[in-house]
C-alpha cells in the first residue's frame with residue numbers, strides 16, 4: 023500500500039476549475055517531484071493535501087486512512103507537514119522557538135505547569151531545547167538558535183521552515199518551491215540537505231519545483247501538472263523526455 | 275560543543291527573566307516612592323485615593339496587553355470584565371459581611387471575582403474567536419456596554435427565604451422586612467468593606483506580572499504567539515487554534531477581573547457608569563496598552579500610572595492641565611513608537627548599557 027494515495031482530486035473556485043482529476047500515488051521513502059508552469063495548480067494541490075482547502079471532489083488517503091476534508095491540525099497529527107511558497111515563519115520568535123513550536127505535540131505539559139513553573143516545566147523545556155538543537159544542527163542553523171526568525175537571511179528562513187516541519191515528526195513532507203529565490207550555491211546546498219533529511223529522518227518527500235536541475239538531480243518520480251490536469255507522470259527520465267512535457271513546459 | 279550551546283540558551287531565557295525582574299523593580303520603586311510621599315504627608319488626599327485605582331487599572335491593562343500583544347486580538351470590552359469582577363466580588367463581600375471573617379472573605383471574593391470575569395471572557399470568546407478580523411472588537415465593545423446597562427437596572431436582595439432578583443425596581447423584589455437589598459439598580463452596591471490597601475494592590479499586580487510572564491514564556495504561550503504570528507502555519511504544525519485562543523483570552527479577562535475586585539473593595543459605593551466601566555474606560559485602557567508598548571507589560575503599568583496620576587498632579591496649573599496632559603500623551607507615543615527614537619534607545623538605552631558592561635567584563 024502507498025503512503026499517499028490520491029484519487030480524482032478536484033477543486034473549483036467559483037467558475038475556475040483549478041485542479042481536476044488529480045491522481046498520485048507515493049510509496050514510502052520516495053522523493054517525488056510535482057512540476058508545472060505557474061498557475062498550474064501545484065500549490066492548490068498542497069493546500070488540499072493539508073486541509074487548508076476542502077476539495078470539491080476526490081479522496082486523499084494517508085497510510086490507508088482517509089484524511090479528505092479533515093482539519094489542517096489533524097492532518098499534521100496524522101503525519102503530513104509542509105512548507106510554503108511564500109515563507110510562513112513565526113517571525114517574532116527565535117529560531118529555536120520556531121522549531122520548539124513544531125515539537126508542541128511531541129513534548130507536553132499543561133498551561134498551569136507553565137504558569138507555576140513546576141519541575142515538569144523545566145524538564146520538558148530542556149528536552150525540547152535539546153531536540154530542537156539536534157534538528158537545527160542538521161541544517162547548520164544551531165548557531166542562530168536565539169536569532170529572531172525574521173532576521174535570518176532568506177535562504178536560511180527556507181531551511182528553518184523545513185526544520186520546523188520536520189519537528190512535527192511527519193511521515194510525508196511537502197515542500198513548496200524550496201529553492202525559490204536561492205542562488206545556485208544555495209540551491210546546491212539545499213539539494214544535499216534534502217537528500218540528507220530523507221535519510222536521517224526517514225521521511226517521504228513530495229516537492230514542488232521550478233528549478234529543473236534540482237528536480238532531475240534528486241527526484242525519482244515526477245508528476246507534471248498543466249492547467250490543473252496531470253500532463254505526464256512516472257519515472258523522472260521518462261517524464262522529462264515526454265514530448266508533451268517538452269512542448270508544454272520545458273520547451274518555452 | 276552541545277553543552278556550550280545549551281548554556282548559551284539558558285542565557286537566552288535569562289533575557290526574559292531579566293525583563294521580569296526589571297518590571298517588578300519598577301513596581302517596587304513606584305510603590306516605595308508613593309509610600310514615602312504618603313508618610314511625609316506630601317500626597318493630597320485625592321492622590322492617595324488614586325493609589326489603588328492605579329493598580330486596578332494597571333492590572334486591567336496587563337490583562338488587555340496579553341490579549342492585544344500576544345493573542346493579537348483587539349478587545350474593546352476589558353472594562354466589562356473588570357466590571358464583572360467588581361460587582362460579583364462586592365456582592366459576595368457585602369452578602370457575607372457578618373458571617374465570614376474579613377481575611378478569608380476577601381480571599382474568597384478575589385477568587386470568585388477573578389473566576390467569573392474569566393468565565394465571561396471564556397463564554398464570549400467561544401463564538402467570537404472562531405471569527406476573524408474586527409468581530410472580537412465589536413462584540414467585546416457591545417459586551418461591556420450590555421454588562422454596564424444590565425447592572426444599572428439590576429436589583430438583588432437577600433432575606434430569610436433566599437436571593438431575589440429583579441430588573442424593574444426594588445419593590446418588585448418582594449422582600450421580607452428583615453431582608454437587605456444588596457444591588458440597588460443605578461445606585462449599585464453600597465457598603466462594600468474597604469479592604470483593598472495599596473500594599474495588597476501592589477502585591478496582586480506583581481503576581482499578575484509574574485503569571486503573564488510565565489504564561490507567555492511557556493509551551494502554551496509559544497503556541498499563542500505562533501497563532502498570532504501566522505495562523506495558517508500554526509495549523510500546519512498541528513496547533514489547536516481555538517483552544518489556545520480561548521485559554522489566552524480567558525486568562526486576559528480573569529486578570530481584568532482581579533483589577534475589578536481591587537477597585538470594588540476600595541470604594542464604599544460601587545456604580546457602573548461610562549467612566550468607570552463603560553467603553554470610555556475600555557478605550558482608556560487600550561490607550562495605556564498602546565502607549566506603554568504592545569506586548570510590554572511594564573510599559574502598560576507605567577503608562578497607566580502616569581496617565582491616571584498626571585491630571586491630579588497638574589491640578590495647580592488649572593487651565594493648562596489638559597494641554598500638558600496631551601503633550602505628555604504625544605511625548606509618550608513618540609518615545610515608544612518613533613523609529614529614530616527606537617533606534618537611539620537600542621543603542622543608548624538601559625539594555626544597551628547593561629549589555630556593554632557585560633561585554634567589558
Ligand SMILES: Nc1ncnc2c1ncn2[C@@H]1O[C@H](COP(=O)(O)OP(=O)(O)O)[C@@H](O)[C@H]1O
Nearest residue numbers: 035038040058059060061062063064065066067
Ligand atoms: N483561494 C483561491 N481562490 C481563487 N482562485 C485560486 C485560489 N487559490 C488558487 N487559485 C487559482 O488556482 C490556480 C492555481 O494556482 P496555484 O495552485 O497557486 O498555482 P501554482 O501551480 O503556480 O502553485 C490559479 O489560477 C490561481 O489563481
Ligand SMILES: [Mg+2]
Nearest residue numbers: 064065066107
Ligand atoms: Mg505555487
